[in-house]
Amino acid sequence: MIEIIPQARTSVTSVLVLLSCLSFPVTSTAGSATEQVRATVDRVLTIVRNPNAKSKAQIEAQRAQLVELISPRFDFSEMAKRSLGRHWAGRTPDEQREFVKVFAALMGRSYADNIESYTTQNVLYIRERKDQNYAQVDTKIVAENGSPLSINYKMHRVDGEWRIYDLVIEDISVVNNYRSQFDRIIARSSFADLVQTMKEKQS
Numbered sequence: 001m002i003e004i005i006p007q008a009r010t011s012v013t014s015v016l017v018l019l020s021c022l023s024f025p026v027t028s029t030a031g032s033a034t035e036q037v038r039a040t041v042d043r044v045l046t047i048v049r050n051p052n053a054k055s056k057a058q059i060e061a062q063r064a065q066l067v068e069l070i071s072p073r074f075d076f077s078e079m080a081k082r083s084l085g086r087h088w089a090g091r092t093p094d095e096q097r098e099f100v101k102v103f104a105a106l107m108g109r110s111y112a113d114n115i116e117s118y119t120t121q122n123v124l125y126i127r128e129r130k131d132q133n134y135a136q137v138d139t140k141i142v143a144e145n146g147s148p149l150s151i152n153y154k155m156h157r158v159d160g161e162w163r164i165y166d167l168v169i170e171d172i173s174v175v176n177n178y179r180s181q182f183d184r185i186i187a188r189s190s191f192a193d194l195v196q197t198m199k200e201k202q203s
Contacts, residue, residue, distance in 0.1 A: 033135035033155045033162040034128050040073045067108035075156070075163035076104035082165065083178040087186055095191070102198045109202050124148075133157040 047062060047069070054062065080103035081088050081096075088096065126138040137153040152168040166175040185194045 032128060033130065033153070034125065034137050036162045037073065037137060037153065037155075037164075040070060043069055071104070071108065072161070073164060074104075074107070075158060075165045076100060076107065078156070078163075078165040079103065079107075079175060082175045084182055085179045087182070087191060091191065099195060102195055102202075105202055106198050126150075135162060 044066060047066060050062075077100050080100040083103065084091075084099060091099065124140040124142060126140055128138070129136045133156055135155045135157075137155065139151050139153070141149040141151055143149075150168075150170055153164055154166040154168065155162045155164050157163075166173055168174070182194060185197065
């Protein structure tokens with residue numbers, strides 16, 4: 001049976017979870033990459049820190065709301081394309097659209113399934129670097145117990161918005177990690193089986 005190697009899933013899940021905990025200084029320039037991430041995070045935290053008890057239906061509704069909220073900040077199309085790498089060009093437009101849809105849904109589910117229990121970490125804003133339409137926001141996550149964890153957000157400007165196209169956790173790129181996983185799966189099976197496996201991970 002084809003499986004997406006757990007290391008890749010763990011990395012993506014951790015990244016999405018940690019995004020919910022970001023807290024940047026108020027000195028950031030309005031409209032900067034940092035400020036736009038912060039705007040999204042503030043709304044996320046408002047949702048997940050709601051102390052009211054929730055029924056199963058309410059939890060599902062909250063998770064759907066979280067996925068809808070973060071989607072504009074992530075450029076899932078670009079992430080999917082980079083993650084598929086050399087295999088992207090050989091896919092038909094319909095296959096590309098389906099892959100982006102499945103990829104985005106997989107990442108969104110990972111985020112929604114884990115975010116509720118990760119709302120207390122402290123985050124240090126290290127720096128923001130920008131080169132025209134590209135930017136990188138470097139952060140360090142500090143938990144109550146454990147070593148600090150560095151998370152760098154690679155972003156590009158799309159229609160006036162800064163959107164995330166890759167994340168680097170402790171010097172490991174999530175996109176590169178996924179690309180190596182997808183390469184191995186396609187090499188030993190097929191693109192169709194990769195897509196099917198990704199769909200199964202969402203159930």
